[in-house]
Amino acid sequence: MRGIVWDGQLNIRDDVDTTEPGPREVVVRIHHAGLCHSDVSVINGTIPFPTPVVLGHEGAGVVEAVGSAVSKVRVGDHVVLTTLGNCGQCSACDRGEATLCKSSFGALTQRFEIGGEPVYGFANTGVFAERTVVNEHQAIVIDPRVPLSSACLIGCAVVTGAGAVLNRARVRPGETVLVIGAGGIGQSVIQAARISNASRIVVADTNPRKRAVAEAFGATDFIDSSEAPDLVAAVKELGLSDGVDHAFECVGHPDLVRVAIDALDWGGTCTLLGVPRLGTEASFMIAGLYNNKSILGCRYGATRPHHDIPLIVQLYLDGRFQLDEMVSRNYDLADIGDAMSDLEAGELNRGVLDLA
Numbered sequence: 001m002r003g004i005v006w007d008g009q010l011n012i013r014d015d016v017d018t019t020e021p022g023p024r025e026v027v028v029r030i031h032h033a034g035l036c037h038s039d040v041s042v043i044n045g046t047i048p049f050p051t052p053v054v055l056g057h058e059g060a061g062v063v064e065a066v067g068s069a070v071s072k073v074r075v076g077d078h079v080v081l082t083t084l085g086n087c088g089q090c091s092a093c094d095r096g097e098a099t100l101c102k103s104s105f106g107a108l109t110q111r112f113e114i115g116g117e118p119v120y121g122f123a124n125t126g127v128f129a130e131r132t133v134v135n136e137h138q139a140i141v142i143d144p145r146v147p148l149s150s151a152c153l154i155g156c157a158v159v160t161g162a163g164a165v166l167n168r169a170r171v172r173p174g175e176t177v178l179v180i181g182a183g184g185i186g187q188s189v190i191q192a193a194r195i196s197n198a199s200r201i202v203v204a205d206t207n208p209r210k211r212a213v214a215e216a217f218g219a220t221d222f223i224d225s226s227e228a229p230d231l232v233a234a235v236k237e238l239g240l241s242d243g244v245d246h247a248f249e250c251v252g253h254p255d256l257v258r259v260a261i262d263a264l265d266w267g268g269t270c271t272l273l274g275v276p277r278l279g280t281e282a283s284f285m286i287a288g289l290y291n292n293k294s295i296l297g298c299r300y301g302a303t304r305p306h307h308d309i310p311l312i313v314q315l316y317l318d319g320r321f322q323l324d325e326m327v328s329r330n331y332d333l334a335d336i337g338d339a340m341s342d343l344e345a346g347e348l349n350r351g352v353l354d355l356a
């Protein structure tokens with residue numbers, strides 16, 4: 001089958017196989033997969049990952065085969081895949097903190113083969129391939145009314161961004177929000193802040209073309225930060241002289257971590273979503289945090305996949321979370337190079353690969 005394999009070069013291959021599913025694993029025929037910046041980060045070395053690896057971790061498709069002990073997922077089900085392979089048996093899982101399960105991070109699965117040699121799947125999934133094999137509980141059954149071309153975004157961008165707002169920062173009605181970076185992650189933060197009834201949603205992006213999508217999703221203000229050398233001052237000039245209650249860093253740059261902290265009002269919370277190069281440090285004034293300010297790390301939106309993915313699906317079906325509008329272009333698998341160039345050039349809300 002076809003798949004995109006990174007081994008120091010980006011290869012579009014047609015000789016990728018999956019392994020046979022184990023008793024609790026399922027084979028999913030991937031229909032669509034979103035291109036997240038984290039895939040690009042594997043290629044440019046920002047996120048180290050062993051090779052060869054099938055890229056892609058934001059996918060949706062149809063269950064094609066199930067292992068002998070699978071009970072919750074059936075052949076033909078429409079599913080969104082989650083990267084979390086949490087165990088369901090540890091204290092973190094019992095507390096409802098799936099992203100803190102020690103089994104859920106750093107699992108290096110090799111459920112692909114080329115010529116009989118094992119191949120990794122990125123982030124426990126590997127969805128830039130026509131099929132992938134995952135644990136039964138990584139395949140979340142969704143209402144088939146959601147087009148898979150939109151549903152795929154739920155698997156990373158949406159749970160990460162919306163989860164950061166709803167699960168981690170817990171934005172309350174009336175609070176003020178700053179979102180730095182309006183890519184797929186930032187767009188999901190904006191929408192969840194709107195659903196949380198934030199009173200102001202200020203979005204800053206260096207790409208002025210992101211104004212339209214930010215405003216369509218609920219931004220009350222947009223700052224073209226390429227024109228704003230002092231972003232903190234630009235935020236405060238919007239009638240927010242005390243700062244904001246929440247700042248979300250959705251780019252992955254240490255200078256923007258500092259901005260996000262400096263833009264906070266007393267008692268404010270800064271949530272870090274962007275992933276800079278491994279080893280990157282950020283600096284800030286310790287005194288600046290004095291008035292009960294907080295910095296929160298946030299992996300994968302502190303998501304509980306079996307709770308949050310159906311929630312997003314319901315919000316979509318109710319017309320409250322816009323997924324279709326996040327997809328600006330669809331690409332054939334062979335055009336991954338174009339998709340990555342368009343992402344880097346800031347042309348996309350989200351680009352989606354078609355594999356059906």
Ligand SMILES: NC(=O)c1ccc[n+]([C@@H]2O[C@H](COP(=O)([O-])OP(=O)(O)OC[C@H]3O[C@@H](n4cnc5c(N)ncnc54)[C@H](O)[C@@H]3O)[C@@H](O)[C@H]2O)c1
Nearest residue numbers: 037038181182183184185205206207252273274275299300
């Ligand atoms: N925490 C997590 O679990 C998690 C999950 C997925 C992705 N990520 C990370 O989130 C980040 C964003 O991912 P994405 O897919 O949304 O990326 P993206 O490339 O789609 O969007 C990034 C946006 O940031 C803007 N930007 C770039 N530099 C900027 C600057 N200096 N100031 C303001 N805006 C700027 C770009 O114009 C673009 O709109 C990446 O670092 C990615 O690795 C984290």
Ligand SMILES: [Zn+2]
Nearest residue numbers: 036038156157
């Ligand atoms: Zn991602």
Ligand SMILES: [Zn+2]
Nearest residue numbers: 087090093101
């Ligand atoms: Zn666990």
